Amino acid sequence: MKVSARNVFKGSISAVLHGAVNAEVEVSLGGSDKLVAIVTMESVRTLGLTVGTDVVALVKAPWVMLMADGSDIRLSARNCLRGTVKSVEPGAVNAEVTLTLPGGTEVSSVVTREAVSELGLKPGVAATAVIKASNVILGVPA
């Protein structure tokens, strides 16, 4: 599989909640890392998404928000993945920041250099990757 998304997470489905139009799917990534996706019920049916199904979860790096450690706030985003900054690669305006999660999963994000500076992001620092469930795409083998 070759996709432009910088985040390709392998896992298996650990829970599915059905709605009329959308469904909420929880994916266990290995270790204790988990990711929740909102997909349409039509996708649940056509891809056969049930508990135990092996899937990949795709997330473009610009869809990931970062939060500094010690932020005294709880977010509606279903995926608040606490980890450690592995690397910061600055561009002209933006920077690509990669976190390592406790279970070993790596998460890449693109944020402004201004944000990197404000949040004090550098290798070794704790930070949280925030991903809205509706921005996660699931894939199964064809």
Place this chain on the structure above:
Amino acid sequence: MKVSARNVFKGSISAVLHGAVNAEVEVSLGGSDKLVAIVTMESVRTLGLTVGTDVVALVKAPWVMLMADGSDIRLSARNCLRGTVKSVEPGAVNAEVTLTLPGGTEVSSVVTREAVSELGLKPGVAATAVIKASNVILGVPA
């Protein structure tokens, strides 16, 4: 709270509509400015999102679309926030455009320089910031 999102709006919840998987939450930002967010019902429950709750609404700048004034179109995006261009900061390919809304809220967006030119965006010009409700993240004090 330190987050990478360039838009951090403070407000309080003025309406909640429940669905099976998702809920629609209206946030009053002060002045007459309002923002609608779609979050999961699980977030409504765990964060205790009810009418009157103080929240912050987070939106990454690249998730904001801009529309020139006088566009003869109505959009499905629940947040079409009409304001005035405060500043345009051009980068190599993109530009950061900040609008001021009537109630005083400022909204930052990242769009292409090509779009800035096509839409004639410069300080003082009227424009509309378009934000899909599903791209708004809500936060409450921890």
Place this chain on the structure above:
Amino acid sequence: MKVSARNVFKGSISAVLHGAVNAEVEVSLGGSDKLVAIVTMESVRTLGLTVGTDVVALVKAPWVMLMADGSDIRLSARNCLRGTVKSVEPGAVNAEVTLTLPGGTEVSSVVTREAVSELGLKPGVAATAVIKASNVILGVPA
């Protein structure tokens, strides 16, 4: 209509599926090209979105993911639009890649230059534009 979104697709609604909060709207773009959008029920009501309504579908280029041809995977994203690369315009970090679909529709995406290289994207090559239905904004004449 002047909007910053690089993708403005004209079409007419060919199907609508109602939920409690959200609705799924299928737009026929001409030729055999189709696009599915998730919008709120409130938008369905206020914009009068029913089968046969002429609409525009707006998608910002950074919300489009690309997949190389021959990928042995099926995705939950409702819009997997197979086409041919028309152009690749490299920037410092990202590149704008435009595909032409069989029905003639053009789709612009912004992905990293790293992804362009990994996927072997260049004019004439087959590729798939992946767009989550929740990232499509619909518009009707005012």
